[in-house]
Every structure is written in C-alpha cells, then in structure tokens.
Amino acid sequence: MRVLVTGGAGFIGTHTCLLLLEKGYDVVAIDSYINSNKKSLQRVIEILKSNKTTKDVSIKIFNIDIRDKKKLDELFLDAQNSGQPFKSVIHFAGLKSVKDSLSNPLLYWDANVKGTINLLNIMNKYKCKTIVFSSSATIYGLSDDEILSENIEIKPINPYGVTKAVIEKLLNDIFDSEPSCWRIANLRYFNPIGAHSSGMIGEAPIGVPSNIFPYITQVASGVLDKLTIYGNDWPTRDGSGIRDYIHVMDLAEGHISALKYLVKNNHQIINLNLGTGLGTSVLELVDIFERANKIKIPFEFSERRKGDSCKVIADNSLALSCLDWEPKRTLKEMCIDGWRWQSLNPNGY
Numbered sequence: 001m002r003v004l005v006t007g008g009a010g011f012i013g014t015h016t017c018l019l020l021l022e023k024g025y026d027v028v029a030i031d032s033y034i035n036s037n038k039k040s041l042q043r044v045i046e047i048l049k050s051n052k053t054t055k056d057v058s059i060k061i062f063n064i065d066i067r068d069k070k071k072l073d074e075l076f077l078d079a080q081n082s083g084q085p086f087k088s089v090i091h092f093a094g095l096k097s098v099k100d101s102l103s104n105p106l107l108y109w110d111a112n113v114k115g116t117i118n119l120l121n122i123m124n125k126y127k128c129k130t131i132v133f134s135s136s137a138t139i140y141g142l143s144d145d146e147i148l149s150e151n152i153e154i155k156p157i158n159p160y161g162v163t164k165a166v167i168e169k170l171l172n173d174i175f176d177s178e179p180s181c182w183r184i185a186n187l188r189y190f191n192p193i194g195a196h197s198s199g200m201i202g203e204a205p206i207g208v209p210s211n212i213f214p215y216i217t218q219v220a221s222g223v224l225d226k227l228t229i230y231g232n233d234w235p236t237r238d239g240s241g242i243r244d245y246i247h248v249m250d251l252a253e254g255h256i257s258a259l260k261y262l263v264k265n266n267h268q269i270i271n272l273n274l275g276t277g278l279g280t281s282v283l284e285l286v287d288i289f290e291r292a293n294k295i296k297i298p299f300e301f302s303e304r305r306k307g308d309s310c311k312v313i314a315d316n317s318l319a320l321s322c323l324d325w326e327p328k329r330t331l332k333e334m335c336i337d338g339w340r341w342q343s344l345n346p347n348g349y
C-alpha cells in the first residue's frame with residue numbers, strides 16, 4: 001500500500017517511515033528540512049539495507065514544504081498519472097516549539113494551519129480522504145484532570161497548541177461535510193522520547209533543547225553542563241513534575257495501527273491519546289537514566305516553568321481497545337536507546 005508521509009524527516013516521521021518500510025509499505029516522504037536533516041531518511045535506508053530480512057526499500061523522498069501548493073499538486077498529479085494515486089496520508093509536517101510559537105505566532109499559523117489547509121485541499125482534489133494527523137496532548141492545556149481522556153475540554157494555552165487544536169477542528173468540519181468519504185485519526189501524543197535501537201536515527205533538536213529528554217542526553221554527553229529542573233514544590237510524590245513518556249518506536253507503531261484501523265473500518269473521525277498511561281516524575285526519569293546508562297546527570301532546581309502542568313498522563317484506554325496496539329517499551333529502554341543515539345551522534349546528524 002502506498003502512503004504519503006509529510007514531515008517524514010523529523011523525529012517521529014523518520015521512525016514511522018522506517019516501520020512502514022519494514023512492513024512493506026510503499027512510502028513517499030516529503031519534508032521542507034526547515035527543522036530536520038536530509039541525512040535522517042538516508043539513515044533509515046541504511047538501517048533497512050543492513051537488515052538482511054528487508055527486501056526492497058521502496059521510498060521516494062522530496063523536498064517539499066506543504067505550504068507550496070504548486071509542488072504538492074504536482075506530487076499528487078504525478079502519483080495519479082503513474083497509476084499509483086495516494087490513498088492515505090500520515091501528516092507530521094509542522095513546527096513544534098512552544099517557545100517559538102509564543103514569539104512568532106504568525107509563523108506557526110502559517111506553517112501548521114495554512115500548510116495543513118493546502119494539504120487538505122490537494123487531498124480533496126485528488127480524492128485522497130484518509131489522514132492520520134500528528135496532534136498533541138498539549139491541546140488539553142492546564143487541565144484539572146491528571147489522567148486525560150479524549151473527551152475532556154480542549155483549551156490550549158499557547159499558539160503551538162492552538163494550531164493543533166484548530167487543525168483538529170478543521171478536520172472535524174471536513175469530516176462532517178462528507179461523512180461517507182473521510183477517514184481521520186487525530187493522534188494526541190504525550191511525551192515521545194528514546195530512539196530506534198540501532199542508534200542511527202533519533203531526535204536532533206536545533207539549538208538548546210527545551211524538552212527534558214534531549215536536555216538530559218546532552219548533559220550526559222557533556223554538550224550541556226547541568227539540567228535545570230523546573231520546580232521541586234509540585235504536589236507530586238517527590239515535588240517534580242510528572243509526565244507520560246512513550247518510546248518513539250511505540251508511537252511510530254501507533255501510527256501504523258491507526259492507519260490500518262482507518263482503512264479496515266467504516267468512515268469516521270477518531271481522537272486517540274497515544275501514551276503509556278504511566279506517570280514518571282522528572283527526578284525518577286533522571287534516576288532511571290543514570291542507573292540504565294551509568295552516567296551521572298548533575299542538576300539544580302529552579303522556579304516552575306510558566307505554562308507547565310503538574311501531572312500529564314494519558315488515559316490510553318480508547319487506543320488500546322480500538323487499535324491493535326499497546327506501548328511495549330520500558331522507561332529503561334527509552335533511556336538506553338536515547339543515550340545510544342546521543343552518544344553515537346553527539347552533534348545530531
């Protein structure tokens with residue numbers, strides 16, 4: 001089966017492309033490379049070629065920004081003319097920094113919302129009406145609930161989160177306009193960390209990371225001096241914030257399961273939390289990382305970070321019941337795999 005992956009060169013995109021190819025999908029990946037590296041998908045091909053069980057690697061890669069209507073249209077037209085039109089899209093392309101979205105909301109609306117409108121227009125034109133969308137638990141904002149289910153109120157508190165929520169709303173409107181045509185899954189990610197076990201692909205943030213895991217791995221490799229933990233006075237078991245960390249390979253598997261689910265079931269739109277359902281504090285994460293990799297992570301406490309929640313844990317029961325999927329990898333594996341990637345690639349790709 002042929003699938004178009006937008007943002008295929010990004011962190012979750014590369015891991016998902018690898019799995020799609022391993023499972024025999026015919027992948028067309030596009031990326032603007034604004035926030036990613038051309039080497040990442042080449043590494044995916046290298047992993048597959050070094051794996052003797054993989055036969056042919058069927059991937060085509062194009063440098064296309066989803067805001068470029070003309071190039072997108074040409075891509076869909078070429079696919080149609082070749083007799084292999086796109087039937088489904090996994091849509092990762094977009095910007096993802098909360099901080100940058102606060103200082104440059106226009107850019108975030110343009111890249112995420114306008115880019116997705118372009119993509120949906122072209123999909124509609126070429127009658128490609130199945131989409132798995134890369135959403136985020138960030139759309140729940142500062143919820144009073146600690147275990148978040150899909151039906152709680154959507155109230156994002158930053159422009160990045162707003163763009164994800166607006167796209168979900170748009171997808172709902174599109175579905176309602178033609179309910180017998182569209183198949184849509186909004187996948188709301190919790191905190192993806194780790195890397196593929198080969199150490200060949202992983203997260204490569206540009207500049208100083210704002211997320212905890214790449215920060216820890218960069219402290220471990222000596223790129224950064226010490227970790228700053230935002231708050232030791234949260235009402236949690238040890239005073240530090242609690243999150244639901246999920247291995248990026250489990251998340252990638254969730255995309256393929258969601259795509260299969262859409263294809264085999266009736267037309268629908270479904271929102272799914274992809275997390276483990278387990279909460280881990282910052283101090284616990286640091287401790288597991290240190291013990292798993294036998295490396296000390298120096299840290300200090302600071303004030304709470306503005307806009308942070310105390311606890312964010314997925315109620316993943318809907319995904320577990322609908323999809324043929326469950327997260328399988330432990331926090332220890334996330335820490336070992338993430339560190340393998342960082343130690344083999346201290347400067348990213």
Ligand code: UD1
Pocket residue numbers: 098099136137138161190191192210211212213215227228229230231240241242243282305306307308312
């Ligand atoms: C953050 C974003 C969220 C986005 C997600 C993407 C904010 C407020 N939220 O979520 O919108 O979807 O990343 O992955 O930016 N921490 C430290 N020190 C650090 C970094 C983080 O102590 O240097 C703590 C945080 O306070 C939090 C936990 O680590 O308790 C996880 O933080 P982070 O990795 O930034 O993820 P989120 O805050 O959950």
